[in-house]
Amino acid sequence: MKKLLGLVLGVTVGLAGCSKPETPATDAAKSDTTKEHTVVMASTGSDADIWRFIASLPETKQAGIKLEVKNFTDYVAMNSAVANKEVDINAFQSYAYLVAFNESNKDKIAPVSTTYLEPMGIYSSKVKKVEEFNNGATIAIPNDAANEARALLLLQSAGVLKLKADFNPATGTPNDIIENAKKVVIKPIQMATAVRVKDEVDAIVLGNTLAMEGGLNVLKDSIYYEPVDQSTKLNVNILATAESRKDDPILQKVGALYHTEAVKQYVQKNFGGTKIDVNKPITYLTATK
Structure with missing residues (x-):
């Protein structure tokens, strides 16, 4: 798991145990x-x-x-x-x-x-609709480049914020936000920890694979999710x-x-x-x- 470029990715883990296939x-x-x-x-x-x-x-x-x-x-x-x-x-x-x-x-x-x-979705334990976010609400998003940009585009699609016209869909960052009427706080976090902090922030933006592993169904449990079309x-x-x-x-x-x-x-x-x-x-x- 459910749209060129710079990327700062997390620390890699060791590749021990990943031997070459016997028959490439x-x-x-x-x-x-x-x-x-x-x-x-x-x-x-x-x-x-x-x-x-x-x-x-x-x-x-x-x-x-x-x-x-x-x-x-x-x-x-x-x-x-x-x-x-x-x-x-x-x-x-x-x-x-x-x-x-x-x-x-x-x-x-x-x-x-x-x-x-x-589809990527927005999940919240505190509101039922994106329109209900309070001023200064904290929204956690993935901190890897591609998913961070994707999350920001989703928040724009939901009407939470507005991004600059030349926003890069693969490497855009919160610095590209040009309108934020409710002054929501965008908090990039490690994607794998997002479900665990769901109740500690006003909302999380999460890819569907991790959402499902956390017991969430994007079609039923999110308050907003990506449209499935050319834009994604x-x-x-x-x-x-x-x-x-x-x-x-x-x-x-x-x-x-x-x-x-x-x-x-x-x-x-x-x-x-x-x-x-x-x-x-x-x-x-x-x-x-």
Whole structure:
């Protein structure tokens, strides 16, 4: 889990335990296409749950893929792992997050395929509508560049504040606020801690993966959430790999597995309709219109 650039990301965690796959996908693609190819994926939270389910599907076996999902707890570490080719692919981030990562890192990563969009939402224990915020209300937002900008755009869409006309949707910051009638205090915090501080502030802005892990459904529990349209396409989640491997046919097969009917049913049953399937070419994300 649910729209160029500078990025200051959190401290990475160690990559111990993330060994290179026994059969790298790039090598496998050159060999007998009937052979089973091992693909090692880095993921976390509900995304990891979905991909473990995909790993068990007969469709995955029929595609000649053995999918191994390794659990990570740090976003930067997952991107570093694919950039360094310590794993084949990862599943956790939006396209905007990937672009921001590339702006701040020498080793580049690239999208392989789209997966879903989860609307970002505003959650509050103190008000039922955004119009009810008191003057000086504190709103916590994610402190990583892509999600911080996304949260600010959401607050603008909700009418809480106004951003400058040339606001960057991937690296914009609270410094870009030009109108704030109620003088709300924007408090960037580590995204993973947001649910825990929900009752300590007037509202939190949270991505859906973490919201669901905290028992929240964006469609039912938020007081406002992102519209799902062209304005939010940068927030579509993707599979990512090292730049040199973006056209690997085996990894392309992995991407296609996400859009099988079995996965759609699993996501609907387990995630309450909050992960909206997006089966589009990568050019959908990069097109200017």
